[in-house]
Amino acid sequence: MVEENRNNESNNKGKRNDDVKKREPAKECTTNEQQPSKKKNRKEVAVFGNYRNYYGYRVGQDLDEDPRLKVMKREWFEGKDCLDIGCNSGLITISIAKKFGCSSILGVDIDGARIEDAHWTLRKVMKTSTQKTTSKTTQGSADAKLSNSLEKHKNHSLVKVTGEYDSPPEETKDLFKIVSFQKGNFVQGWRTPSNTHYHAILCLSVSKWIHLNWGDxxxxxxxxxxxxxxQPGGVFILEPQPWSSYYNNRSVSEITAANYKNIEIPPEDFQDVLLDKIGFRKVDNLTSSLSGTKSGFDRPILAFWK
Structure with a gap:
């Protein structure tokens, strides 16, 4: 009987130990696996450079506008059809439409979530402009007449000494008719709406991600x-990332890691490829007039002419 009790006790102890063994790994797994996943969530991995809130840390709250806009000229965009490759949340796309008076501008991005962000940004900008317009129209009729008179006078004096133009009032522009966004992979399968050809095409801090994901x-x-x-006479505005930036992002996926090892066209050779191989007739380096760029984003901006 005593021996039987000992056996039962031994068996029960063995069961308890087995239960502990079953429970302990689960508890340890939960502790060790959940914590790293939280850390990973803090550092976003964007395989195509499709970062959320990209402009939040690129431009920040301390700047009135993206510094890159200051090196671009109105005559490249005004009254013309434009394309923005890798538009992300659409801030540059919309800003160009507002500042330079495009006839149309299409933003394309590989990430559907960023396209949704871009549509949200456009609605927010238009809502803000509408509120400003409503606020102004509620002024007294005398003020409204004075404002209209000043506006007419301003329209007759648009040309500055520098040859640049003042931007038309934001509220007069229906950006919904000018700006559009579309999900698509520019290098694989994307087609322009109605076979459109463009007078200006932008590719700002996007070439590295195309290079890493699809190689040379x-x-x-x-x-x-x-x-x-x-279009003949059109301009291609390119902001390539430096080779050091490639190194920093080479391991975001197995594909990028493999392509990184096989790249034979470094960013410093892009200009020669575009002029000698593709056929652009000239290039203007806009970098010297660029100022106010945040640390880590001081990249060259080049304008190639067809």
């Missing part, structure tokens, strides 16, 4: 497609 072939495809979509 993808980069050349980018350049060639831009060339074919540009």
């Amino acid at each position: 072939e993808g980069l050349v495809t980018l350049f060639w497609r831009v060339w074919t979509l540009l």
Whole structure:
């Protein structure tokens, strides 16, 4: 009987130990796995450079506008059809439409979530402009007449000594008719609406991500497609990332890691490829007039002419 009790006690102890063994790994797994996942969530991995809130840390709250806009000229965009490759949340796309008076501008991004962000941004901008307009129209009729008189006078004096133009009042622009966004992979499968050709095409801090994900072939495809979509005399505005930036992002996926090892066209050779291989006739380096850029984003901006 005593022996039987000992056996029962031994068996029960064994069961308890087995239960502990079953429970302990689960508890340890929960502790060790959940914590790293939280850390990963803090550092966003964007395989295509499709960061959320990209402009939040690129431009920040301390700047009135993206510094890159200051090196661009109205005559490149005014009354013309434009394309923004890799538009992200659409801030640059919308800003160009507002500041330079495009006839149309289309923003394309590979990430549908960023396109949704861009549509949200456009609605927010239009809502703000509408509120400003409503506020102004509620002024007294005398003030309204004076404002109209001043506006007419201003319209007769648009040309400055520098040859630049004042931007038309934001509230007079229906951006919904000018700005549009579309999800698409520019180097693979995307087609322009109604075979449109453009007078200005932008590719700002996007070439690295195309290069890492599709290699040299993808980069050349980018350049060639831009060339074919540009009107004669059109401008291609390129902001390439430096090679050091490639190194920092080479391991975001297995594909980028493999392509990084095989890249033979470094960013410093892009200009030669675009001029000698693709066929652009000249290039203007806009970097010297660029100021106010945040640390880590001091990249060259080049304008290539077809």
